[in-house]
Amino acid sequence: MSNYHIKHLEEYYQVYRKSVRNPEVFWEEIAEEHFMWRKKWDKVLSWDFTKPEVKWFEGAKLNITENCIDRHLYTRGDKTAIIFEPNNPEEEAQHISYRELHEKVCRFANVLKAKGIQKGDRVCIYLPMIPELAISMLACARIGAIHSIVFAGFSSTALASRINDATCKMVITSDGSYRGAKTIDLQGIVDDALEKCECVESVLVVKRINSEIRMKEDRDEWVQPLLDNANTDCEPEIMDAEDSLFILYTSGSTGKPKGMLHTTAGYMVYTAYTFKNVFQYREKDVYWCSADIGWITGHSYIVYGPLCNGATSIMFEGVPSYPDFGRFWDIVDKHKVSQFYTAPTAIRALAKEGVEHVAKHDLSTLKVLGTVGEPINEEAWHWYDDNVGKRKAPIVDTYFQTENGGIMLTPIPYVTPTKPTYATLPFIGIQPCLMDENGVELNGNQVEGKLCIKFPWPSIARTIWGDHQRYKDTYFSAYENKYFTGDGALRDEVGYYRITGRVDDVIIVSGHNLGTAPIEDAINEHPAVAESAIVGFPHDIKGNALYGYVTLKETGESRNHDNLRKEINQIITEQIGPIAKLDKVQFTNGLPKTRSGKIMRRILRKIAGKDGDNLGDISTLLNPEVVQDIKDNVL
Numbered sequence: 200m201s202n203y204h205i206k207h208l209e210e211y212y213q214v215y216r217k218s219v220r221n222p223e224v225f226w227e228e229i230a231e232e233h234f235m236w237r238k239k240w241d242k243v244l245s246w247d248f249t250k251p252e253v254k255w256f257e258g259a260k261l262n263i264t265e266n267c268i269d270r271h272l273y274t275r276g277d278k279t280a281i282i283f284e285p286n287n288p289e290e291e292a293q294h295i296s297y298r299e300l301h302e303k304v305c306r307f308a309n310v311l312k313a314k315g316i317q318k319g320d321r322v323c324i325y326l327p328m329i330p331e332l333a334i335s336m337l338a339c340a341r342i343g344a345i346h347s348i349v350f351a352g353f354s355s356t357a358l359a360s361r362i363n364d365a366t367c368k369m370v371i372t373s374d375g376s377y378r379g380a381k382t383i384d385l386q387g388i389v390d391d392a393l394e395k396c397e398c399v400e401s402v403l404v405v406k407r408i409n410s411e412i413r414m415k416e417d418r419d420e421w422v423q424p425l426l427d428n429a430n431t432d433c434e435p436e437i438m439d440a441e442d443s444l445f446i447l448y449t450s451g452s453t454g455k456p457k458g459m460l461h462t463t464a465g466y467m468v469y470t471a472y473t474f475k476n477v478f479q480y481r482e483k484d485v486y487w488c489s490a491d492i493g494w495i496t497g498h499s500y501i502v503y504g505p506l507c508n509g510a511t512s513i514m515f516e517g518v519p520s521y522p523d524f525g526r527f528w529d530i531v532d533k534h535k536v537s538q539f540y541t542a543p544t545a546i547r548a549l550a551k552e553g554v555e556h557v558a559k560h561d562l563s564t565l566k567v568l569g570t571v572g573e574p575i576n577e578e579a580w581h582w583y584d585d586n587v588g589k590r591k592a593p594i595v596d597t598y599f600q601t602e603n604g605g606i607m608l609t610p611i612p613y614v615t616p617t618k619p620t621y622a623t624l625p626f627i628g629i630q631p632c633l634m635d636e637n638g639v640e641l642n643g644n645q646v647e648g649k650l651c652i653k654f655p656w657p658s659i660a661r662t663i664w665g666d667h668q669r670y671k672d673t674y675f676s677a678y679e680n681k682y683f684t685g686d687g688a689l690r691d692e693v694g695y696y697r698i699t700g701r702v703d704d705v706i707i708v709s710g711h712n713l714g715t716a717p718i719e720d721a722i723n724e725h726p727a728v729a730e731s732a733i734v735g736f737p738h739d740i741k742g743n744a745l746y747g748y749v750t751l752k753e754t755g756e757s758r759n760h761d762n763l764r765k766e767i768n769q770i771i772t773e774q775i776g777p778i779a780k781l782d783k784v785q786f787t788n789g790l791p792k793t794r795s796g797k798i799m800r801r802i803l804r805k806i807a808g809k810d811g812d813n814l815g816d817i818s819t820l821l822n823p824e825v826v827q828d829i830k831d832n833v834l
């Protein structure tokens with residue numbers, strides 16, 4: 200018997216040791232007993248971090264949608280797979296059973312095929328949180344097409360660059376989306392993006408807001424009539440374990456976004472196994488993750504992980520503040536949610552609004568609370584524990600990355616004693632380590648360093664789409680034979696991990712990863728701007744917010760700074776999206792640089808964080824004189 204469901208701490212340690220001492224035996228048992236294979240593997244694992252190359256369950260044949268849907272039809276056909284909770288609480292929620300999901304996915308898969316999509320083709324999905332988002336991604340997986348979901352808050356420029364990078368043949372979008380009291384014209388954004396994308400042959404449009412939209416003949420088509428006429432069954436494409444499942448973009452500290460490529464079998468096994476344990480999911484539970492499917496958390500823990508376990512998973516279309524700040528708790532109450540998983544930024548925003556919004560609702564069904572996406576501060580942790588979980592529902596602070604596919608560090612609820620702000624222990628099979636400045640591994644406890652992973656786990660991304668060298672350079676070159684996360688962490692006296700934050704130029708704003716380089720590139724496109732530097736500074740709700748230092752070109756004429764600030768944020772919104780807007784823009788006479796011409800972001804970070812008296816030795820800078828001026832004018 201494999202240890203699929205861990206129930207107490209001793210068992211955790213015992214299973215953890217087994218998973219580390221003999222990973223192949225361990226994962227083989229899990230894979231064998233809990234999934235549906237068309238053919239078993241020839242080899243459990245082969246790996247080489249110097250190339251880097253990782254293969255799990257090589258030679259196995261399967262389709263992930265058979266695991267997520269078909270195999271439940273006999274035992275859970277009428278069980279709800281997805282509860283769709285619309286933006287507007289007056290609109291009725293939809294309950295989609297496993298049987299209905301099967302039919303919907305098959306119909307959609309047949310439509311994709313009829314439109315000429317084949318195994319290996321890339322399909323871009325740019326949809327709001329409506330059932331068609333989950334259905335179309337599963338439809339891609341059903342026929343072996345690679346989905347590339349782009350979060351529907353990204354701008355047309357950001358969308359276009361992702362479509363082109365993956366040379367997508369098709370885009371799936373909707374006539375628009377609801378976000379609180381607002382509507383957003385998604386199809387219009389796609390239309391603009393596609394002016395720059397020659398690879399796209401067809402666009403399928405889901406009707407959601409009934410807006411008048413322009414359909415481009417021979418390219419755009421309403422999907423519903425096609426679905427109505429499609430066959431309700433679709434044989435799954437039989438995939439190799441290492442065939443590509445999806446691409447998901449994440450920001451890098453430099454250059455364009457990285458298309459992380461995930462493959463089939465390892466991703467499935469790891470997301471399913473983590474889901475079961477991290478949320479202690481039981482058959483009758485209703486599970487809700489409030490992330491957007493456009494991020495890895497949504498891929499792994501709204502769709503693939505839960506469905507693989509035959510769970511009931513809620514998809515929420517709206518925002519936490521609409522129609523009021525009690526909406527999350529209203530949903531928990533209404534659907535009797537057992538596990539609730541959200542981001543620290545949402546907790547902080549709701550905590551600010553006061554407990555009366557929480558107190559109105561019955562939250563007694565909650566058994567497990569989760570957080571993900573950024574470090575959670577002590578205050579927010581306690582607010583969540585006291586007011587939402589009433590100190591009865593353990594909080595799992597789950598650490599992972601798009602690149603990881605599934606949760607890496609986390610308590611197991613009712614198993615691992617929690618500690619505020621700590622992601623606590625590695626999940627089964629994960630071998631973390633901390634490295635010092637000299638690249639030496641730190642042994643023992645009470646140490647702080649850079650977080651790496653020493654051994655492959657099943658759902659590690661296999662490459663960056665189209666750029667394997669960059670994959671190697673970014674993750675496997677800093678430390679020999681180790682995967683480097685880009686995060687700092689400390690290990691306390693009992694061996695618990697706490698993530699201290701990014702150690703590169705990625706800034707996590709409201710749980711979204713933003714690279715400084717693309718934002719600076721956008722700002723520098725403004726004709727008045729000579730150069731710019733972006734840093735993060737602490738923000739009560741967002742965790743970090745963006746602070747821009749901008750040097751203007753010398754023209755002799757005076758400029759209105761407020762207008763410039765607006766124009767700069769306008770460019771950022773167009774190029775990346777509103778999530779990357781700057782909270783503060785300081786105009787400077789110059790930026791501090793090293794003698795080799797590199798901007799010293801460390802100094803700028805300290806000044807923006809109101810720690811400007813603590814800069815250390817700046818005399819080796821190329822231009823130390825600019826620092827005083829920047830300090831004097833800090834916003």
Ligand code: 6R9
Nearest residue numbers: 571572573574596597598599600601686698
């Ligand atoms: C899942 C997700 C990854 C980055 C990661 C880290 C930060 C995520 C965290 C956390 C502290 C946690 N992060 N979870 N930091 N505690 N529990 O968010 O993936 O969007 O790729 O972001 O998010 O800095 O490196 P992704």
